[in-house]
Amino acid sequence: xxxxxxxxxxxxxxxxxxxxxxxxxxxxxxxxxxxxxxxxxxxxxxxxxxxxxxxxxxxxxxxxxxxxxxxxxxxxxxxxxxxxxxxxxxxxxxxxxxxxxxxxxxxxxxxxxxxxxxxxxxxxxxxxxxxxxxxxxxxxxxxxxxxxxxxxxxxxxxxxxxxxxxxxxxxxxxxxxxxxxxxxxxxxxxxxxxxxxxxxxxxxxxxxxxxxxxxxxxxxxxxxxxxxxxxxxxxxxxxxxxxxxxxxxxxxxxxxxxxxxxxxxxxxxxxxxxxxxxxxxxxxxxxxxxxxxxxxxxxxxxxxxxxxxxxxxxxxxxxxxxxxxxxxxxxxxxxxxxxxxxxxxxxxxxxxxxxxxxxxxxxxxxxxxxxxxxxxxxxxxxxxxxxxxxxxxxxxxxxxxxxxxxxxxxxxxxxxxxxxxxxx
RNA sequence: GGAGGAGUGGCAGAGUGGUCGAUUGCACCUGUCUUGAAAACAGGAGUCUGGGCAACCGGACCGUGAGUUCGAAUCUCACCUCCUCCGCCA
Numbered sequence: 001x002x003x004x005x006x007x008x009x010x011x012x013x014x015x016x017x018x019x020x021x022x023x024x025x026x027x028x029x030x031x032x033x034x035x036x037x038x039x040x041x042x043x044x045x046x047x048x049x050x051x052x053x054x055x056x057x058x059x060x061x062x063x064x065x066x067x068x069x070x071x072x073x074x075x076x077x078x079x080x081x082x083x084x085x086x087x088x089x090x091x092x093x094x095x096x097x098x099x100x101x102x103x104x105x106x107x108x109x110x111x112x113x114x115x116x117x118x119x120x121x122x123x124x125x126x127x128x129x130x131x132x133x134x135x136x137x138x139x140x141x142x143x144x145x146x147x148x149x150x151x152x153x154x155x156x157x158x159x160x161x162x163x164x165x166x167x168x169x170x171x172x173x174x175x176x177x178x179x180x181x182x183x184x185x186x187x188x189x190x191x192x193x194x195x196x197x198x199x200x201x202x203x204x205x206x207x208x209x210x211x212x213x214x215x216x217x218x219x220x221x222x223x224x225x226x227x228x229x230x231x232x233x234x235x236x237x238x239x240x241x242x243x244x245x246x247x248x249x250x251x252x253x254x255x256x257x258x259x260x261x262x263x264x265x266x267x268x269x270x271x272x273x274x275x276x277x278x279x280x281x282x283x284x285x286x287x288x289x290x291x292x293x294x295x296x297x298x299x300x301x302x303x304x305x306x307x308x309x310x311x312x313x314x315x316x317x318x319x320x321x322x323x324x325x326x327x328x329x330x331x332x333x334x335x336x337x338x339x340x341x342x343x344x345x346x347x348x349x350x351x352x353x354x355x356x357x358x359x360x361x362x363x364x365x366x367x368x369x370x371x372x373x374x375x376x377x378x379x380x381x382x383x384x385x386x387x388x389x390x391x392x393x394x395x396x397x398x399x400x401x402x403x404x405x406x407x408x409x410x411x412x413x414x415x416x417x418x419x420x421x422x423x424x
Numbered sequence: 425g426g427a428g429g430a431g432u433g434g435c436a437g438a439g440u441g442g443u444c445g446a447u448u449g450c451a452c453c454u455g456u457c458u459u460g461a462a463a464a465c466a467g468g469a470g471u472c473u474g475g476g477c478a479a480c481c482g483g484a485c486c487g488u489g490a491g492u493u494c495g496a497a498u499c500u501c502a503c504c505u506c507c508u509c510c511g512c513c514a
Contacts, residue, residue, distance in 0.1 A: 041483085042475090042482095042483095045473095045482060045484085046482080046483090052483090052495085054495090055442075058442080058495070059443095059495095070494045071494090073494040074494075371471080
């Protein structure tokens, strides 16, 4: 959500933003509705002022005067009621429009209609060459009894899975490693709810758009990311400037219906309905420079993790058409997947300025004592089982076993290799 | 799930139909006093929003939303949350 004053004063910027993001939005309509809203509001407030004035005098009035005053107020009240109903109608439209105003993308965001036009910003690592034909994670993990898709779908339906044996242990090792790593960087570790109210999803901007991708029961929803609960944590609060920036590393199960993705990644662990994720969330003071600084920082944290894990990756600068409604700028990190001979997304780092915190009402008192909305950012730290598949594919060896990345060995009880050899 | 009780400003805590946006205490800010600080005394201070260059003026806000009334923090209803007791449960 943006400031209505800002929208009134800069309708052209909103138009440019909508165009760049390829999001249809009628600013002129919003401005017109807003004008009508203020007009009716003024009439209502004038009536209320009169009502307040007469009500204040009614006690001292004589009996005869009082009857007259009450009678005249009755009329004012009727008028008021009509106007209030009118305003309520206007507000419905106004609120719906306000929730759909796109945030302004940064200058550095490239033009582009969709994900095919994202720009590769950097690459890291050497794409592995194998002296044997590498297997994809599905075949390899099934051979090693690391995964059971058959019983997975029997139990959980399409895209269901069981992770087993050392793959299960590997996943838990990742969590230990990630939480400790980010805690050492000053992030506050949290395990956050996945089960959230509708308001939480509205706050972080996943609703009202995106309803189709969420599992829900009445007002209870399963969040697709820990960001939702983590952002809602401070909703309706006034923070002090000293406690900013606030850095949180939040782990949670994530649920996505993957509506519209039925044809994509129908097999394997790349795209599943239920997975786990550690998310970095940062709240900082209301300054573009600070937002940019922490955006680069949380991106770097994840890239360095990928380097520690030894997984080749590249960083994409996301183009306008692939940006979400509230995002100002976004980087995706994609890990090399040998079996697909291409990179697949493992991280998504974006900043929002005060788009989310306006909805969530998260403010702080600045040095002048003025209340301001904080800025928010987030990035994946690690998401499994997708990250597990990247490790397993990149670290597979000729005999069919999988080498454990050095940094994870301490969390694997010292094990350096997992799986049994099935080839020589 | 059942039975009771409660939600007021940063915190504590008055207020049960009419200058209550809200007594008071603590905390906070500014003066006076002091070499400085503390204490004491005096004063100030909420948020959102519309208008105005401004001083200032109007509206809204006592968990949330409806309602009763000329008038609601105060009465009614629904919902949310918390507390106590019982039941169930990893």
